[in-house]
Amino acid sequence: MEGFGVLNWTILIVYLIGNLIMGWVLSRKVESAEDYYIGRKTIPWWAIGLSVLATYVSAMSFLGGPAWSYGSGLGVMMIQINYPLVVFLVITFFLPFFYNSGVASIYEYQERRFGKKARAVMSLIFMATQTLSSAAVLYATALVLSFITGVDVNVAIVVITVIALVYTLMGGISAVIWTDVVQAVILVIGAVVIFYFLLDRLPQSLVSTLEDLKAQGKLNILDFSFDPTVEATVWSGVIAMVLYHTTVYGANQMVVQRALAAKNIGDAKKSFLLMGFAAFFIYFLFLLLGVLFYSYYDGRAFENSNTIVLQFAADCALPGLVGVITAAVIAASLSSMDSALNSLATVTSLDFYEKYFKKGAPTSHYLKASRWFTVGWAILIILPAMLFAQTEGSVLQLLTKVGSYFVGAKLSMYALGFFSRHTSERGLLIGVVAGFVAVWIAATQTDIAWPWYCAIAAIVNVPISIGASLLLDGRQSELSPYTIKGQKQMYRDHGLAAKEDGWYRIPGKVDPISWLLVVFFFATMVFLYLLTVFI
Known part of the structure; x- marks a missing residue:
């Protein structure tokens, strides 16, 4: 794309400078490693919620979402339909364990429940997956800069990494969350602006356009097929992807670390509730944009489908629009990059450096070490990002796979x-290996669609772990306090309050408002059904 223009550059530069200034301002509140990891527990719940939302509704969604539905139709919405159920499970089972423990690394739970090896394995899995996902985000952002400026994608990858690194180093988790708030607002504004101008430029009315898309098979949302080789069905969305996304949001340091910065358990849960109710609308908007673009461009092939949103913004030729959209995409990406860098540094410092290499050092030492780890991870993420640059498919689809x-x-x-x-720990680790083998076999020897890989691993892992544990270590006479039953027993035996300000502290107890998530989920399913019936 040529002619980015002074106005667009001004919008983009002002936004980037604003992020750096915010990081500098918040850096004055970072005096210890704990401040860097989880802040001072003064951040309001809505800011944490917007940060969680912005982190995963990233450039992969802003660019990759429309690219995915452009090629596959609105049926891929089934992959994203499950967030209300996911948040229900996360705030009921996961958050109470992590928040009540007072830890900064959620993988410390594995050590308390099973042992050091389990914690190390979980931490290493997180590092591997987060590096790959961050690389995909980084590539998506670099693609924007390359598209609008003509700069080589690899050069853009380095530039974006440096920007995210600088303000994350200065402000820690507080800078991550507050810059994410701004980025979430810009992201939504950018999507709404694109949607408005796309509707205005469609050759037919929205209803007529949707009717044509339905005739072309682009609105086949609810596929009730039990065929496991089909990627997006009702069953893969409601069963397989519930398991997948529950892990992504409940057992992910990058996400949960924000909730640990909340004032109390109620604020931690409310921050996730915001995600549970808002995610449907945002993902539906992104995927709807994709099928509308398919109509607008008459299904033409793009050299790289991830640039469709940017191409449309350029085609509109509205002064400043490309600058706003570019800022929105970069905002979305930075919100994921900063979170990843901070969480990777936290896990490296707490789960490995402080535990095995430098015990008992002053907190100022760990703060300095964490910042160096942040730099190290920024460098490591660049290489896979450059490898992602070789793909032309949807980055959202690629990352999820x-x-x-x-x-x-x-x-x-x-x-x-x-x-x-x-x-037991030994049985657990045997099950983990068996689960990985099962997924490898499913991926390489069958046509089973990737959404089912999580379920396959769990189906294999759980019985083998239990069986191996009984065989190697026998039945456990004592109930671990880090099980759901153990927590309930501990609260009864010690006379602890089950609730704090009206919110359950005990894992496994359902807060009344959480049932609204279930109602909302069924309401969205009805909406999608009516959409396909009456168009």
Whole structure:
């Protein structure tokens, strides 16, 4: 794209400078490693919620979402339909364990429940998956800069990394969250602006356009097929992807670390509730844009489908629009990059450096070490980002596929920790290996679609872990306090308050408002059904 223009450059530069200024201002509140990891627990719940939302509704969604539905139709919405159910499970089972423990690394739970090896394995899985996902985000952002400026994608990758690194180094988790708030607002504004101008430029009315798209098979949303080789069906969305996304949001340091910065358990849960109710609308908007672009461009092939949104902004030729959209995409990406860098540094410092290499050092030392780890991870992420630059498909689809190889192991390790009395560390690790083998076989020897990989790993992992545990270590006579039953027993025996300001502290207890998530989920399913019936 040529002629980015002074106005567009001004919008983009002002936005980037604003991020750096915010990081500098917040850096004055970072005096210890704990401040860098989880702040001072003064951040309001809505800011944390917007940060969670912005982190995963990233440039992969802003660019990759429309690219995905442009090629596959609105049926891919089934992959994203499950967030209300996911948040229901996360705030009921995961958050209470992590928040009540007072830890900064959620993988410390694995050590308390099973042992040091389990914690190390979970931390390493997180590092591997987060590096790959961050690389995909980085590539998506670099693609924007390359598209609008003509700069080589690899050069753009380095530039974006440096920008995210600088303000993350200065402000820690507080800078991450507050810059994410701004980025979330810009992201939504950018999507709404594109949607408005797209509607205005469609050759037919929206209803007529949707009717044509339905005739072309682009609005086949609810596929009730039980065929496991089909990627987006009702069953893959409601069963397989619930398991997948529960792990992504409940057992992911990058996401949960924000909730640990909340003032209390109620604020931590409310921040996730915001995601549970808002995600449907945002993902539906992104995917709807994709099928509308298909109509607008008459299904033409793009050299790289991830640039469709940018191409449309350029085609509109409205002064400043490309600058706003570019800022929105970069905002979305930075909100994921800064979170990843901070969480990777936190896990590296707490789960490995402080535990095995430098015990008992002053907090100022760990703060300095964490910042150096942040720099190291920024450098490491660049290489896979350059490899992602070789793909032309949807980055959102690509990343979700990559993540599906690992989430089954994470889900099983936490599910067994929560609900299984007799699982031991040795049995657990045997099950993890078996789960990885099962996923590898499914991916290489069958046509089973990737959304089911998490479920396959869990189905194999859980019984093998329990069986191996009983065989190697026998039945456990004592109930671990880090199981759901153990937590309930501990609260009863010690006379602890079950609630704090009206919110349950005990894992497994459902807050009344959480049931609204279930109602909302069924309401969205009805909406999608009516959409396909009456168009």
